[in-house]
Amino acid sequence: MQTIQQRTHGLVLDRLTVNRTGQVITLAAIGGAGFGRGIARAQDATPVDFEAPVDVINYALTLEHIENAFYMGVADFAGSDFEAIGFQAGVKDRLTAIGEHEQAHVDALTAVVKQLGGDPVKAGTYDFGYGNLQEFLQVAAALEGVGVAAYGGAAQYLIDEDDLLTAALTIHGVEARHASYLNVVNGTDPFPAAFEKPMTKAEVLEAAGPFIKSM
Amino acid sequence: MHTYHEQLLEQVVQERSRLISRRRLLAGGASLVAGAAALSLTGPARIGIAPAFAQDKAPFKNDVEVLNYALTLEHLEHAFYRDGVGMFALGMDPFGMDIATRLMAVRDHEAAHVKTLTDVVTQLGGTPVTEATYDFGYTDANSFLMTAAALENTGVSAYDGAAQYLEDKGLLTAAGSIVAIEARHASYLNMVTGTDPFPEGFEQAKTPDEILKIAGQFIKS
Numbered sequence: 001m002q003t004i005q006q007r008t009h010g011l012v013l014d015r016l017t018v019n020r021t022g023q024v025i026t027l028a029a030i031g032g033a034g035f036g037r038g039i040a041r042a043q044d045a046t047p048v049d050f051e052a053p054v055d056v057i058n059y060a061l062t063l064e065h066i067e068n069a070f071y072m073g074v075a076d077f078a079g080s081d082f083e084a085i086g087f088q089a090g091v092k093d094r095l096t097a098i099g100e101h102e103q104a105h106v107d108a109l110t111a112v113v114k115q116l117g118g119d120p121v122k123a124g125t126y127d128f129g130y131g132n133l134q135e136f137l138q139v140a141a142a143l144e145g146v147g148v149a150a151y152g153g154a155a156q157y158l159i160d161e162d163d164l165l166t167a168a169l170t171i172h173g174v175e176a177r178h179a180s181y182l183n184v185v186n187g188t189d190p191f192p193a194a195f196e197k198p199m200t201k202a203e204v205l206e207a208a209g210p211f212i213k214s215m
Numbered sequence: 216m217h218t219y220h221e222q223l224l225e226q227v228v229q230e231r232s233r234l235i236s237r238r239r240l241l242a243g244g245a246s247l248v249a250g251a252a253a254l255s256l257t258g259p260a261r262i263g264i265a266p267a268f269a270q271d272k273a274p275f276k277n278d279v280e281v282l283n284y285a286l287t288l289e290h291l292e293h294a295f296y297r298d299g300v301g302m303f304a305l306g307m308d309p310f311g312m313d314i315a316t317r318l319m320a321v322r323d324h325e326a327a328h329v330k331t332l333t334d335v336v337t338q339l340g341g342t343p344v345t346e347a348t349y350d351f352g353y354t355d356a357n358s359f360l361m362t363a364a365a366l367e368n369t370g371v372s373a374y375d376g377a378a379q380y381l382e383d384k385g386l387l388t389a390a391g392s393i394v395a396i397e398a399r400h401a402s403y404l405n406m407v408t409g410t411d412p413f414p415e416g417f418e419q420a421k422t423p424d425e426i427l428k429i430a431g432q433f434i435k436s
Contacts, residue, residue: 098413101413108417152388165387169420170420174413177402177412180400181403184310184406185310191403194327195327195331195393196392196396
């Protein structure tokens with residue numbers, strides 16, 4: 001069992017101690033055939049790719065399911081829990097709003113996959129590992145950071161799909177807004193660099209993998 | 216090729232004149248800043264944006280024109296922070312951090328965006344647009360921050376609306392790495408101006424024409 005610090009550092013600093021091969025095998029089973037094919041190529045150390053636009057959208061949907069499930073945990077904390085660690089209770093309202101956005105992203109991406117004739121990935125079961133509100137906020141920041149980087153890395157695969165690209169970017173921006181706010185809440189820099197670093201699919205799955213129990 | 220930039224500036228100046236005269240007619244003393252903020256923050260979220268982009272012709276002929284469009288907005292943002300940060304005491308954000316310090320970082324980011332886009336346009340054989348002269352109309356710390364928020368929110372909408380016109384994957388990824396930072400800035404500036412850092416579940420992609428109506432208010436020549 002990793003500590004929360006190990007998990008969040010793993011997400012942000014890519015220092016996960018999880019066995020890579022084991023992780024890849026586990027993740028290859030999720031997200032349907034598109035993911036499996038992508039993983040196979042990642043194992044060959046070739047650039048990660050997607051077979052079709054619907055695979056990119058399902059990849060985004062996989063991440064949105066993780067975020068959406070995570071923010072359902074907001075309800076487990078009371079406004080007084082926020083005040084107890086020095087925040088105004090309004091911070092909880094912001095987190096609730098973020099959760100509503102993630103649900104909207106799940107709904108929109110699910111609809112898009114169906115429109116494309118695909119099979120939308122469904123929510124899995126997750127273990128976010130936080131034990132208190134401060135850890136919850138750290139995981140939130142880490143998840144949002146990965147979300148931004150994932151969209152940033154995958155957008156190029158939608159270059160021939162103008163509407164899908166634009167739709168993905170309108171989600172990407174909101175994830176970046178969440179990430180900025182959550183960095184502030186955690187006392188870190190809301191915009192630590194002038195350019196957002198995109199992550200490949202393999203990097204994203206490695207970072208998100210420790211939270212996924214099953215899909 | 217400066218053609219598009221010149222056309223853009225011409226439109227900007229015309230649009231600015233039109234907006235100012237209309238505002239005088241309709242609203243008397245309504246501030247430029249409030250107008251820009253309202254334009255950039257209201258309206259329905261839309262994920263299906265096809266109707267907004269049902270134009271007779273593509274607004275950009277090639278990637279260089281898209282990048283010069285982005286560069287035009289980055290110049291605007293950079294000049295705003297370069298000339299304005301330090302003019303007013305901006306105080307602390309709701310989490311106790313010095314706002315001016317944060318905005319110096321934002322300024323440096325915009326400078327990096329300007330430099331990168333200028334270099335890329337040059338590498339592609341284009342002529343990078345240069346800085347124009349601007350009038351941001353702020354008079355105090357509050358209107359300065361409101362203008363900053365309007366510029367950042369507008370920047371996000373502009374990139375989201377223009378990205379689809381890029382043909383090169385590498386350039387698309389680069390543009391994505393900039394727009395995410397603009398969205399991070401927008402979130403922070405919304406927060407310090409007392410509005411929702413993430414007012415909707417989806418950004419609003421805007422057409423170049425829509426952007427010019429907003430950004431044009433700030434461009435003098």
